[in-house]
Amino acid sequence: MSTPPSPTTSAPHLSPAVEHVLRAHNPTQELISELRSMAIQQPKLVKATRHKVHPPRPDAPPPPQGDPPAPESITSWKMLEHLYRQSPCPFPTLARGLFTTWTSEEDVPEPLVSKRKDKPEVWKREEEGGQWKIVARGYDKFFNVGEVGWTEWTALAMNTKGPYELTLKSNGCLILVAALTPSRLLVTSKHSLGTRTRKEAPADGSAVGEATSEAEVIDEDDNTSGHPGAPPQVSHAERGEDWLFTHLKQVGKTEADLAKVLWERNVTAVAELCDDSFEEHVLPIPKELTGLVLHGLVPNSPSFDSLPAREVADFAKQWGFKPTEIVTLDSIPAVLDFCREGAKKGEWEGVGVEGWVVRCRVAQPSENKVAAEEAQAADPIDALTEEVANLVIADPGDQPVQKDKKGKMTKTPPYPPGAPFFFKVKFEEPYLMYREWRELTKTLLPVLDGIEVVGHPETVGRSRAKGSKKDPIKVGDRFKKRPETRVYLNWVINEMIRNPNLFRHYGRNLGIIEVRDKFLKWASTPGVGKEVWDNEVGKSTAKAAGELDGQNGDKVKKVMDWKKTIIVPIAIPGCGKTSVAVALKELYDIGHTQSDNVAASKTAPQFLRNIAKLLETNTIVFADRNNHLEQHRKQIREVAKACKVGPVRLVALNWSQHSVPMSTTHRLMSTRLIARGDNHQSLRAKKDDVRFHEEILWKFITSTEPLNEDEVDEVIDMDPTDGFEDNIRRAVKELAPVIGWDIPSEEKLKDAIEAARNYKVDLRKEDQKPSKKEKTQKIRYYALLAEVDLRTFLDDLLAEGTAVDPGLTKFWTHLTTKDRVNKRPHVTLVHEADPENEDKAAFWADCEKIANSASPPLYEFTVSHVITDGRVMSLVLSPDSLCMRPQEGDNALEKPTGAGWGADKMKRLHITVGTGSSGIGNVEGGKLVAKWRDGKSNDVHVLKLDPEPKIVGTLKGFAY
Known part of the structure; x- marks a missing residue:
């Protein structure tokens, strides 16, 4: 196994954060320390989630004598995805999928990641007396051709060297397999350990997200609702584990056999879960490739490395994994030529493919110059690039090419010479078109509930599902550019009206291929849909041919000027x-x-x-x-x-x-x-x-x-x-x-x-006056307007890997899919419907004064529980946590006092997350909390939060 060189002198291609880690005396310790620091100071950029390790499988034999004990918890580190494109990257690693454990001979607990007011030197002292270890690691983030400056074809020709190993890009989701101990395996998805719901092995762990991310969502959407033939509450990691043990059994191997090898070599097996019965993607998976397709063996180290593709293929055969196809080429022009031919067909050996991952190494700055010039003269890169550009795409979900601070696109890879370097090539056809149809169909799923589509009169006047969204669907212009998609748009809307059962599992990534195949059959059948297809698609044939002749490339150059x-x-x-x-x-x-x-x-x-x-x-x-x-x-x-x-x-x-x-x-x-x-x-x-x-x-x-x-x-x-x-x-x-x-x-x-x-306006218009409706609106209640995005807040708390009552996750899924989550979460303090008494009148007056203040105080509180009875969900406030911070003065925290702030009121304070239907009022959230506090209900599903997250808010009057 080769080891990527560590920098001995300043390397301009490395980000300062990565270079700092690689130069450290203990790179692993420094890496996790830096990530922890970012998670505390910049929780929008780095999120740490601690997962409790699952118990062994029910049929697992006892561990061999002398085996170290398995860790009780594992921490997953997740970085804000799009910042990987920045040059220099702000993160100390480019790893996607990073799991660590903490060990201490002195029983020092793992340092927490949470919002901290103390100084960094305090955090550093907490890290003494123990060591972090990387237990599982995925690839570094790599990009599609043209997605960043260093993956443009000319930059690749100048800065990389062969051999270029092309491995088939699998159509599934990432699974990591690593050794937890010399006899136990750990199976994860990109960022999670998944959940275990088998009756014989109940989940008893929990995941505590100790740093939240408000800028992005979890990368994977686990299939938690189930489908025919699959058990409920199945995560990607758990399905991956099931396939792993199936593969091991097929070749007569055991968990301990594989764990021993991975432990001794200190590597993670990187695979793709390809299983259409569990979750469909864009292209169908052949039966012979269903399971775990192994495509990488990655050392568990801060710096990225990967074993040669041929060695990975041999490992796959030995341990029962599905091997991935490999093509080896010697130059970038050869890669371009290969991709040109493959992209025209959109398939490999008769099977539709998404594209290829290309593995190579970073060249010395001067090493490739002559070779690149010779290749350019023999088979010009620019000419090949122009031809391939119309057949190969940058990922539609990815950001455009980023520029560095000097305004020049960064052409040098963010690795030292000799380091492994990956990039990917995705084929436009049929992959892009099929992906576009999938995303369009998901956008249109509310049609099943009776929602109208703007510009489509056939969707108007139908009965609506109870509690469904009222806003009509606006189909974005991006879905109207391709003639094939315009035909599909009209067909799929009418098909949803005629045959809604066809789409019943589409939101859970099931039925995607069936729907597409039905459309393609319709579009190719004379007298049914072929004439519609030919009429619409035929209009664009000449234009498309012109673009393939180079007109599109000229347009790009012109727009840049x-x-x-x-x-x-x-x-x-x-x-x-x-x-x-x-x-x-x-x-x-x-x-x-x-x-x-x-x-x-x-x-x-x-x-x-x-x-x-x-x-x-x-x-x-x-x-x-x-x-x-x-x-x-x-x-x-x-x-x-x-x-x-x-x-x-x-x-x-x-x-x-x-x-x-x-x-x-x-x-x-x-x-x-x-x-x-x-x-x-x-x-x-x-x-x-x-x-x-x-x-x-x-x-x-x-x-x-x-x-x-x-x-x-x-x-x-x-x-x-x-x-x-x-x-x-x-x-x-x-x-x-x-x-x-x-x-x-x-x-x-x-x-x-x-x-x-010092700017002053020159024009002064008449004061805006409130409308008649606004003048007559009466305040109905006063509440703390909570500064929290409930979707982000609860997605983290109810994420996979937590031992959460299924009743909570089921109702949360209902609230999110039906758009029943409250947009303005609040803690009601006093309502016009409350019984009239002297205290209420005084408290109402106090609230009115604070709400109308130009500088109102900021209130702080913590949430102790999430509860639901299947009709309404509430966040329960910790009674003793509520305090306020004046915006003027010394800003010291104070406990609110006076009428309306009594102990009984504090025990009932809550945030109503949402109700199951429009017929259930938000007031039911308070009734649920009261019933639960009084111990009068056994049908309440509860999640205790530890530590209790803090929320702030201001006091406002509400007229609705």
């Missing part, structure tokens, strides 16, 4: 878009036009004319409007298309609301509106009447339509939690490399920030 740029903020009031615009104008003398400066009652037409006018004399124009609706962005896109001095690109400054809970966004923006006071053309917050501007904010937050990447040419992610100065600094830092600006000096930047701070 931008003449003008429109900066398009996507925001809500209070994000700071105008401050950013003023600072940019001060620094770079850009054009700047504000929608709020248009005096007409209908501002859009004049605002768009102003943008067009500024484009005549400015290279860069800042279109200062919230642009939170897709319609707004479309209007600006039309201006760009109509510009005669183009092409004009759109660069979005996206203040995405998904990074923090809606209630947090609302509080931050409300505070900023109050702080700016009268310095706005129309939306002027008043300290003595906060309710009006707060309602306007809610309208913006709830009506915002998320930005699709195909709406603009570049997206820069802004952070709504950034303060005034950080907002401007982020915009300058991120825009400069995209547009080609120089980074300003600190002095100039401070001057621009000061100019933005």
